[in-house]
Amino acid sequence: MAPSLLATAGGLLLLFSFSSGQIRGDSLASCTPNDGFGKYCPTTCGVTEYLQRYRSGVDKDLNDMQHELETIANLTQGTEETVVYMKDSATSAQKASSPDPNFKKSSSMLDDVLRYEKTIIQQEQQIYELQNLISSNERRMADLKQLSIQLQQKCSEPCTNTVEIKTTTGTDCQDIANKGATTSGLYYVKPATAPEQFLVYCEIDSFGRGFTVLQRRRDGSVDFHKDWIQYQNGFGYLSPDDSTEFWLGLEKMHHLTATSTMPIVLRIELVDWEGNKRHADYTMFRVGPEADMYRLTYGYYFGGDAGDAFNGFDFGDDPSDRFYTSHNGMQFSTYDKDNDKYDGNCAQQDGSGWWMNRCHAAHLNGKYYRGGRYTEKDAGEFGFDNGIIWVTWHNRWYSLKETTMKIIPLNRITTGGQQAGVKQLAGLGDS
Numbered sequence: 001m002a003p004s005l006l007a008t009a010g011g012l013l014l015l016f017s018f019s020s021g022q023i024r025g026d027s028l029a030s031c032t033p034n035d036g037f038g039k040y041c042p043t044t045c046g047v048t049e050y051l052q053r054y055r056s057g058v059d060k061d062l063n064d065m066q067h068e069l070e071t072i073a074n075l076t077q078g079t080e081e082t083v084v085y086m087k088d089s090a091t092s093a094q095k096a097s098s099p100d101p102n103f104k105k106s107s108s109m110l111d112d113v114l115r116y117e118k119t120i121i122q123q124e125q126q127i128y129e130l131q132n133l134i135s136s137n138e139r140r141m142a143d144l145k146q147l148s149i150q151l152q153q154k155c156s157e158p159c160t161n162t163v164e165i166k167t168t169t170g171t172d173c174q175d176i177a178n179k180g181a182t183t184s185g186l187y188y189v190k191p192a193t194a195p196e197q198f199l200v201y202c203e204i205d206s207f208g209r210g211f212t213v214l215q216r217r218r219d220g221s222v223d224f225h226k227d228w229i230q231y232q233n234g235f236g237y238l239s240p241d242d243s244t245e246f247w248l249g250l251e252k253m254h255h256l257t258a259t260s261t262m263p264i265v266l267r268i269e270l271v272d273w274e275g276n277k278r279h280a281d282y283t284m285f286r287v288g289p290e291a292d293m294y295r296l297t298y299g300y301y302f303g304g305d306a307g308d309a310f311n312g313f314d315f316g317d318d319p320s321d322r323f324y325t326s327h328n329g330m331q332f333s334t335y336d337k338d339n340d341k342y343d344g345n346c347a348q349q350d351g352s353g354w355w356m357n358r359c360h361a362a363h364l365n366g367k368y369y370r371g372g373r374y375t376e377k378d379a380g381e382f383g384f385d386n387g388i389i390w391v392t393w394h395n396r397w398y399s400l401k402e403t404t405m406k407i408i409p410l411n412r413i414t415t416g417g418q419q420a421g422v423k424q425l426a427g428l429g430d431s
């Protein structure tokens with residue numbers, strides 16, 4: 001009995017040290033920065049997902065411990081019964097020994113009594129240790145329950161915004177700049193057709209131009225492997241200092257581009273791992289409605305030094321390469337909604353959402369590869385070029401470091417800021 005008891009006790013100690021390592025109290029005090037919550041309020045449902053995962057772990061640990069404690073209680077019960085039995089045996093042995101005149105028999109019985117007493121002392125010692133273990137485990141369980149309650153309370157609190165949101169509002173960031181806003185940051189916009197206002201990052205330059213930023217990659221901190229709903233609603237984090245990654249969301253992009261009275265220019269800005277910067281502009285940029293799967297359309301390549309990757313690329317594999325890697329007119333695809341021109345599922349292969357053809361020559365939502373260079377092997381299961389790609393600048397096995405997709409009304413690039421615009425374009429090309 002003793003070895004099995006000790007083995008159980010040892011097993012329990014391991015279990016508990018593992019559990020308490022997983023559910024550390026000190027990580028709770030700072031629910032925010034290091035636990036995957038991000039620096040600022042999330043734009044979408046990432047927190048819920050995270051908590052669901054976290055809570056089920058805690059619940060499971062508590063259940064396991066409850067079960068182990070019950071097992072210990074049963075074992076302890078058995079031990080106690082044995083001890084009582086032994087005590088009784090010892091007493092009867094002692095009783096039997098006193099009146100017996102036979103010295104030999106008495107001596108042997110005394111030996112037995114001594115042995116029983118020794119056993120009893122050992123058993124009592126074990127019981128004492130197990131009782132200590134039980135009470136220490138009970139304390140730990142109480143602590144964990146307390147932590148679980150605290151976590152639940154903390155997570156049911158509404159997300160408090162400590163970031164500054166500017167007070168000027170408008171239909172887009174250019175409208176906000178036109179109203180006199182001069183600094184970049186977070187603003188609420190409400191395009192004419194949008195059912196309600198929403199938050200955007202406005203990049204406002206010294207020439208009074210207000211870019212509305214649609215997408216931002218900068219350090220790989222946000223996973224762009226998301227489903228249709230997430231691409232529709234947006235994900236990642238908006239920050240007032242342009243320090244975080246996000247996808248604004250297709251529905252918002254639709255309202256920002258499709259109903260504007262002015263043609264919209266999409267500016268794509270790219271940075272490689274050597275620090276070089278390039279850009280590409282597309283005018284009459286438009287994201288269609290949900291019913292049309294948020295189809296991407298634009299009038300024409302308006303210029304830039306990154307090349308026209310949206311027009312497809314001749315990879316040399318097949319004469320139809322360019323046709324099948326162009327993006328104008330493509331519907332949006334995610335791994336769970338395949339609207340591409342390929343027998344397979346481009347978005348599933350490349351682990352992202354994008355205006356896939358069969359599949360792409362430009363792919364700004366691709367997987368983040370630190371250092372830029374990767375191979376078919378790195379690309380995993382399917383082995384396709386799934387990085388952050390703009391093939392008219394770097395080849396398909398080079399994943400870019402930073403990307404920005406932002407929009408501005410056409411007249412702000414061509415007129416009323418033409419000189420400024422030209423300077424800006426030149427500046428971007430210099431590096």
Ligand SMILES: [Ca+2]
Nearest residue numbers: 338342343344
């Ligand atoms: Ca397909």
